[in-house]
Amino acid sequence: MLTLVLTFVGLTAVTFTIGRVMPADPVLAVIGDRAPQSAYDRVYLEMGLDRPIYEQYGRYLNELAHGDLGKSIMTSQPVLEDIKRFFPATLELATIATLMGIFIGVPMGVLAAVNQGRLIDHVVRILGLIGYSIPVFWLGMVALLIFYGNLGWVAGPGRIDVYYNGIVDTITGFILIDAALAKEWDIFWNAVSHLILPATLLGAFALAYIARMTRSFMLDQLNQEYILTARVKGAGEGAVIWRHAFRNVLVQLITIIGLTYASLLEGSVLTETVFSWPGIGQYITTSLFNADMSAVLGGTVVVGTCFVGINMLSDMLYKLVDPRARS
């Protein structure tokens, strides 16, 4: 618990300080660049910027402790409300992408490791390299051009067609779930159609990383003596790979899957920009450009929470898959 508190204090302190020392002026974000000096001075005082930075930070922490993340300059809404709107959009995307990474990337990695040096291995490695190194911005535009522009298989940018906006009540913030709960199947399929392309792209990124790491972890294990022993004892190849080697890479895999998921939750700004996806990454970035520090801090706290949460979840999963961790 103490670690958790310290993590948050450190996270907010660094973000807060960066926000206060960077050259962008939060007062101009409120009043615009043409405002007279009198308006500037008034808002400067209203925002408490005349106070020492530690005092400003202390006040922010106090408000944060009371669940108040402040108000966004950009959206005129409480930051908490903004996060409730933007974060589920990212969560929906990141979860699907990570699931793709797990269900396709892990078997790919295992396959490559088992066939080390053969064609399959080269193909997986090259695919991994491509997935990891092609700029997602470019890939996104090309995918939109082909699958939306030319083939018309999927819907274009945005989370949902605008005509469907506001029809389904927001319960969870996840359009797929909310539409399903409301039994609005047209809206559900429309949301799927919008989601499929950005999720696949992010999924390709996650998949490439997870496959490469799985391959590397598996190779480490497959070269161990206990694998040789198992084979000598006559264990089938399937048992050697899945029961012996794979079980031993699970802990490492959980770590990298957790990290991948957390980094996707941070928001993939470029993907969100190309697909006009109103997610947390775009929210934090736009806020930063607009010197909207309450929003940036709020977003950072959420992302920090995700990191900490996923780390804790990973720790719990370690205990599940590794008997040594239970003691």
Next chain:
Amino acid sequence: MRKLFRFMVAWPLAVLTAIALSLPALAAPPKDTFVMAKDISDIITLDPAEVFEFSGGEVIANIYDKLMMFEPENLTTLVGGVAESWDISADGKTIVFAIRPGMTFHSGNPVTAADVVYSLRRVVKLSKTPSFIITQFGWTPENVDSLVVVDGDKAKITITEEFSPALVLNALSAGIASIVDMKEVMAHEVDGDMGYAWLKTNSAGSGPFVLKTWKANELVTLEANPSYRHGAPGVKRVIIRHIAEPSAQRLMIEKGDVDLARDLTPDQIVGISGNDELKIQADPKAALIYMAANAADPILGNPKVAEALRYLVDYEGMANSFLKGQFQVHQAAWPSGLWGAYNETPFTMNIEKAKALLAEAGYPDGFEIRMDTLNSSPYPQIAQSVQATLAKAGITASITTAEGKTLWPMYRAQKHQLILAQWSPDYTDPHSNIDAFAHNPDNRPEAKLTGVLAWRNAWADDAMNAKVVAARNELDLGKREMLYHEIQKDLQVSSPYVVMFQQTEQSAVRKEVDGYVSGATFDLIFYRNITK
């Protein structure tokens, strides 16, 4: 190998195709809904007393009727909006507005003189940034209750400063003169905020559209007001989608998912020019791109250097290449197409002349200088072109680009040398720009006239100041226009500015769409005549 292919390529592709093909056909926008793609990340408020951003200004121009207005049918003639008629006193200081009868707000409340008075007082008392447009008349939170009053069934305003009534009426056509529904706004007042917190995200107007939703960085939805005084708008609904990426906008307009795309780049406009389903609409805007030289700088403060700079810009070269179609050469401080415009373009690139001027100034071998500009297109490209032409006269310019929120504080603090920036008028009277470019009554750094361009560039000229005030106060329109021409001509001869271009907005519109009217400023963009 076949197994691998099946696993890694065929199988995922089959799933993707199956899902894609099983999805319902994607529908184009319905006939009664007009959808526009635009970067609307600049909207931070929709309260007319506070809106000063391009997208926000455009949205409220379609929600509220102003006291005075330009109508889409005639963008050059100022007419009454909520005001049916007006009487100006002989000294030009008092104007009495008769209210247009039979008008109602979206709530059903009648529009009265009390609403007009409340709306103007509210702007002054809330003192948000655009309030200067009317507080320059001498109105303060303390005196406005006695200077803006209900007079029977009319609204009477009195100005305490010297101003031409033409200017006052023009200023009352800006967004801050939007007339709000007093009863509705007061019903949402919290802690004496005059409904400010509520009106930021809601509407209480009498215009052709009602605000249904504003989701920041996502969309704005407007519903038609069927009982609008000019009749119901041509479409039932207008949706403005936040699409920041121009390439995505292009795909969407080509697919028919949006009816109008606002932010296409010049090469994208060329790319769609052969598409039979689209048309290109070019609308002259009032935005000017200019370069300014800080006169406090020991080198740039030399008038000969400033003059030389005007010959070191490849105006035509840029306008005919990467700015083609979206910017025209314009070299005066008030944009073309508006009353009072001065369209002379005396400068072309002339390296020899510039070199001679630099030699006269004592810099025959040039000098080193920093140039700051915005990091968004087309500013870095223009800066690079200017950098190249400056180099031909021996001037070495280093370019620094930044976000506006970083650049403006530096500009307001007079910390720049050369700056490449943009300026748009706040209302359609030349005083709006001329006051900023030419009028600097106190050039001392501690005066902090940070909203004034002349002060930011540490430039003041007493004769020019007197001319600006004379033009501002002149009652005779003919004389007034002549004065503004003179001022603009003088600014071309002696000032720290190199005005280069005026913007033309090129929008891609679906063929079946008509009636989108986009005037020079955001107050003049109208959706009510749109049909499809």
